[in-house]
Amino acid sequence: MPSIKDIEKGYFEYVKKIMDFEEAISLMAWDLRTGAPKKGAEQRSEVIGTLSSEVFQMSTSEEMRYYIDALTDPSVQDELSEKTRRSVAYSKKEYDKNVKIPEQEYKDYVILQAKAESIWEEAKEQADFGMLQPYLEKIVAYKRRFVEYWGHAGNPYDRLLDLYEPGVTVQMIDKVFGELREQIVPLVQEISDARERPQTSFLYKPFAKEKQRAFSLHILKEIGYDFDGGRLDETGHPFAISLNPGDVRVTTRYDEKDFRTAVFGTIHEGGHALYEQNISNELTGTPLANGTSMGIHESQSLFFENFVGRHFAFWEKYYDSLKQFADGQFDSVSLEDFYKAINVSCPSLIRLEADELTYPLHIIIRYEIEKALFNDGLEVGDLPGIWNEKYEEYLGLRPENDREGVLQDIHWSGGDFGYFPSYALGYLYAAQFKHAMLNDIPRFDDMLKEGNIKPIREWLTANIHQYGRMKKPAEILKDATGEELNAKYLIDYLSKKYRNVYQLV
Amino acid sequence: MPSIKDIEKGYFEYVKKIMDFEEAISLMAWDLRTGAPKKGAEQRSEVIGTLSSEVFQMSTSEEMRYYIDALTDPSVQDELSEKTRRSVAYSKKEYDKNVKIPEQEYKDYVILQAKAESIWEEAKEQADFGMLQPYLEKIVAYKRRFVEYWGHAGNPYDRLLDLYEPGVTVQMIDKVFGELREQIVPLVQEISDARERPQTSFLYKPFAKEKQRAFSLHILKEIGYDFDGGRLDETGHPFAISLNPGDVRVTTRYDEKDFRTAVFGTIHEGGHALYEQNISNELTGTPLANGTSMGIHESQSLFFENFVGRHFAFWEKYYDSLKQFADGQFDSVSLEDFYKAINVSCPSLIRLEADELTYPLHIIIRYEIEKALFNDGLEVGDLPGIWNEKYEEYLGLRPENDREGVLQDIHWSGGDFGYFPSYALGYLYAAQFKHAMLNDIPRFDDMLKEGNIKPIREWLTANIHQYGRMKKPAEILKDATGEELNAKYLIDYLSKKYRNVYQLV
Structure with a gap:
């Protein structure tokens, strides 16, 4: 039987291999976004798919499970360094996240995700939420099911927040975002009414x-x-x-x-x-x-x-x-x-063009909508309406169409619910x-x-x-x-x- | 039992996966040579090693052997396209090349190769062939053994030529290089004696x-x-x-x-x-x-x-x-x-600076030396001497030291014997x-x-x-x-x- 030190060594060699694969994937992604010739892009995406699938298999393999089980055994904890414990805890979290979703369901989801992102692009172009809606409904349905597979102690949206900001909960965010909103909304209003505005023409x-x-x-x-x-x-x-x-x-x-x-x-x-x-x-x-x-x-x-x-x-x-x-x-x-x-x-309608002061309000709007979607039964069809109402309430502006409204960001089409709050948490x-x-x-x-x-x-x-x-x-x-x-x-x-x-x- | 069409499909999916890995490796190599930051280079090399090792394993796996055996079976050849037959023949050649060398021996060789290349750099800098000699002797010994593992019908050097130029033999090259040498050597001499030489100062x-x-x-x-x-x-x-x-x-x-x-x-x-x-x-x-x-x-x-x-x-x-x-x-x-x-x-001493006319002579010299090394028992210790003699004979110049002589190229330190002739064959x-x-x-x-x-x-x-x-x-x-x-x-x-x-x- 191998000693705990041998298992620890095996574990670190194994995760190093996974990281080597991830480095290759990252370089390919960097290359695609900084000047890879367009004719090779489709095949390059297939390579990324091939290597990503290897990473997924290694992260959820029997071998990984063996290392996790052996190294999280309470009886050996004293023999392990803090580094090992933290690393194994991270691997375990990834493992649990990935193995709990039935494989075929996850594959179907990945295909849907790619499809939805490309539909989103067209829908945004046409300012037509209806085009995206059926896809987004399926994405949300998948995500709601995933949360159930993963399980959650408090409310479903907490589980999604934890993917991007481990340990952060709706309860914590409600408090800080609430305080922020209460103070920023009137300040933005005051500034809108300010008599003097900075000269900016020289910027352009x-x-x-x-x-x-x-x-x-x-x-x-x-x-x-x-x-x-x-x-x-x-x-x-x-x-x-x-x-x-x-x-x-x-x-x-x-x-x-x-x-x-x-x-x-x-x-x-x-x-x-x-x-x-x-x-x-x-x-x-x-x-x-x-x-x-x-x-x-x-x-x-x-x-x-x-x-x-x-x-x-x-x-x-x-x-x-x-x-x-x-x-x-x-x-x-x-x-x-x-x-x-x-x-x-x-105040403006587009998050990516927002300034330092108004930016958190764009995030708070998205957070409140995501939370309602996963915790309070809000339906995808209601998104454009609630979006426009909140922009009017917090920023005093109402989008004229969905392109400058609910369709502006790719995140939801990619299934990235729970991600937006990180931006304001960063502030x-x-x-x-x-x-x-x-x-x-x-x-x-x-x-x-x-x-x-x-x-x-x-x-x-x-x-x-x-x-x-x-x-x-x-x-x-x-x-x-x-x-x-x-x-x-x-x-x-x-x-x-x-x-x-x-x-x- | 799977149909031959299924096996063919499985084979092409399998080799596509290998090619996907090779694409990732190639991008990493390109990146290392065009601007990757130096502090990340060592770890990047490890990633290349990890993925190359996967490619080696896939190319020599039981699965690959199964496809090769099934698709080279004489009874099924009529059902296969020319493309399939050629592709499988190529995979078989790679497979045979790789499986015939004992795994540990190959690993030791790869390590020696990397070491020899780095010693070569220093030896060249110091113009000291003696520094490189013991490493080069080992490299040549490995290559001589590899040729035996692979087997050869005619002479050992043919087997090395075939790695780079499939089907080309010493017999063929002796003839064409011989004719070329006989005509070019006197022409180079005539030109050296020519009264008028092109003006070139404006080039610089x-x-x-x-x-x-x-x-x-x-x-x-x-x-x-x-x-x-x-x-x-x-x-x-x-x-x-x-x-x-x-x-x-x-x-x-x-x-x-x-x-x-x-x-x-x-x-x-x-x-x-x-x-x-x-x-x-x-x-x-x-x-x-x-x-x-x-x-x-x-x-x-x-x-x-x-x-x-x-x-x-x-x-x-x-x-x-x-x-x-x-x-x-x-x-x-x-x-x-x-x-x-x-x-x-x-005429000049350095191959990489040679012009169109004299370049083939640099290659012919290397070819004759390599052939002697593998077919006629020439020893590594004799390389500087024979090198200098041939340069004097064919190009009328004698290197003053090994930096501008036998140490100028990296190829031999990397074990690439049989490669040089391709350059002149290309001409x-x-x-x-x-x-x-x-x-x-x-x-x-x-x-x-x-x-x-x-x-x-x-x-x-x-x-x-x-x-x-x-x-x-x-x-x-x-x-x-x-x-x-x-x-x-x-x-x-x-x-x-x-x-x-x-x-x-």
Whole structure:
């Protein structure tokens, strides 16, 4: 009979193999999104399918089950390191998630999902929810069944939230999103009525792509992104991706009529990448060597995008170099006017175009709808109506059609219910981290002004990045900030900042 | 019991899976050589190892053996298509090659190979053959044993030649290389003594990388490379690579002090890529959807590099546009002088820097040495001596040290014996194809002058490209040219061209 050490070794070799497959899949996905020739794309998708199916089989195999059973046996826990226990717990969670769904049902679902995503594209184009509705109804029916297969202690939607943000529940989100909504909705209204609005016309002047790229590279370097362990490429829908801890790539999109797309997009993805680049080397080759959740990941991208990149002190340092890369666009614009312009806020219908202040409301709307769909019997046919009502109530705008309404996002067509809340949780986490960071780094503003971002990044690494999946989101938050999730910090930050930008009393 | 149609279907699904794995491996290799960040390279190599090991296992599995046995059974041959028979024959050859070597021995060999390649790099740097010798001795010993495991009808070196150029033997090569050597050695000597030499100083003027890239893209498009099914990237050691028939990539290297590196390198790799891009769609997803051999592949790259790209008529069409991309470099250089300069010939020590005329001699030297090593008991310790003697005899130059002598190529350290002859076979094939093509396209020169390359490419597709591995090299040659391999065509081409460039009588 093998010793527990042998089993542990076998387990880590086995999961390393799975991770090797996943690295190959990730590279193929990166390649498809950054310049793979279109004629090879269909066959490439088949390769991704072939390797993904191998990963699925390995993750749910008898061999995996053997390792999980042996290594979760209570009698051996004392012999195992914390790393092993956490890693096996992660593998077990994935295993349970995957084996509980009948194989044929899952395959049918994957095919439906691909079909629904392509129908969605057409339905959006035509602004016709009716086209998508039958597919979406089936997707929701599958997801409702999956939740039953998986089982849930509280309510069904909790089970979906847990896929993206382990440990987070409807009860927790209701509280923080409720507080946020109560404070932000009137603030957005106040700003809409504000007498003075930032000048923004200079934002839309031509800024050559190559120069935007050069400035993006410069800023990535400044925030501490390691180019020996990554690269920057162009894409249609920007993302960051970790192939392995020494290869974490960033992508961005260039709009020659609006430099903000690339600059803030690059800083945002750079924040994601810094997280992955700074996970402890000790976790390499294990499933723990990734960010712990969607929400914590988003907290890092938003921290850099907003708390660093949209901060006045940051531009005190970098506005001059932006001017140098640009073609005279900012020559007659004061730093103060520039700062206000990049922090302009205005209610809008499209989530992806929303500003920092109104963005959480877009997420809260989606959360409330998803929750109603899974916990309260809301039907798919009711989605356009409830969507439009909520936009009118929270943002004062009513979509004129479904393209700018319920059809704008791909997530639901892909079955990704439970994912949206992570975006707003990321905002809340980021604000709470920032508040805690000020205790250790009281000269935060001065440091940004000096371009001394290193201590800020090191704080994030010490409290968040290094742990990878060794800690759950709630543990990270509690250990780093000393308290549970608290909406107060984001509310304070947004109120103070936007009252200042809009000179409200 | 499954029907033969079911077994055939199962076989093709199985080999498609292997090809999917190989596509993932190829993408990872491409990525490592075109810009993958260095910190992730070691882990990436492990992923390549993991997937390669899966490919090896699938190619030598019981399942593969079952398909091969069932589909090579004489009683079922009539029920199978030509495509199936050829594909299974290829799978069988790979299977036999791989299963005959004891697994542990092969693993030890792979490790030694990686080690020897890295020692080679250092030995070359230090110009110290003694450093590499013990490793090379082991590599040669392994290869000698492998040949015995595989078995051989004639002589051991034939077995190695067959790995790269199926069906080609020492007997065939001795004849054509012998004829070639007898004619080229004196011609090279005559040229060395020629009174007039082309002016070449203008070749070495600065030519910005971005503009070289733009011109390379232009020329690739002109020769018919399909950018919807490929892309051009920068690398250290250029190559073309087929990921799948819709994704065949080209790489090149830019030397800002010598535009020829990129321009002729791009045309060369473009020739390889045209082959892979024009294989019949009917072979997609089978092992037949690749070039049939190293030599036929090289014939396509050399056809475009030399018979197109170094042809006077080609530059009658494109010299003006080269001038436009360049920065005044050619303004006072006549087309005639330009043509002579890009066809300058001069004996040299380094194969990779050799010109069209002297290149085959570099290959013939390597062939003669390899043959002696495997058929005539030459020992590794004798390599530097015999190398230097042959260089003196054939090229009139003696290396001053092993860096510019026997250590210049990586091939032997990687165990690639039998590979070098393909390069010169490619020259011979290319000249023979060109001669045959003139029967169908007598206006060849005029067409180049008009930039009408399409009929030339279509001839190559009709006679070579489309077949992939459906035909062996000798079949391709015979069907396209009506005869066996014949050195006359290359000899005639080189004599005529270089007597003209050097105005010999």
